Amino acid sequence: MPIGPITMIAIYITVWWTVLFAVLPIGMAQQDQSPPTDGAQWGAPADPKLKKKFITTTWVSVIVWAGIMLTIWTGWLPLPRLG
Template identity: 40%
Template sequence: MGWVSGTVVFFLIWWTALFAILPIGTQPNPDGDPETGWRGVPERPRLLRKLLLTTLVTAVLWLGVEAVIASDWLSFRTGWLAMPEK
């Protein structure tokens, strides 16, 4: 995998992991707005911690994807997934 496609794959995994990690540990405002009752934004979203966790999870997943792509374990050129030769 080249550096451009590796960066694109990393970004796609990162974006997906971000939306999976964002709701972890959030607590809504228990009181809410007195007029509307809207509880809205969490009191302490801890975004920096979640961004760092997202990057760590993405790095591990990306290394796994890179290993599968670089190996012949799952290949359309050789092995049981290979196209039949004419």
């Protein structure tokens, strides 16, 4: 493998955060525009379903990360030697 385990973990973390920001807006409906009375923010969703979004982010990230690792391992994306 042309990269080490720390680099592989760093790539996974980067992919996970990128996928998280793509998944967060999914399923959010436009709420009524009445002013909040409980101190909440105007744009805050009533039920963000974060646990479901984190699980979705994790399995989508595994698929994307595996594709990136396969691309690097097969040589389709050659990495320069730094040492």
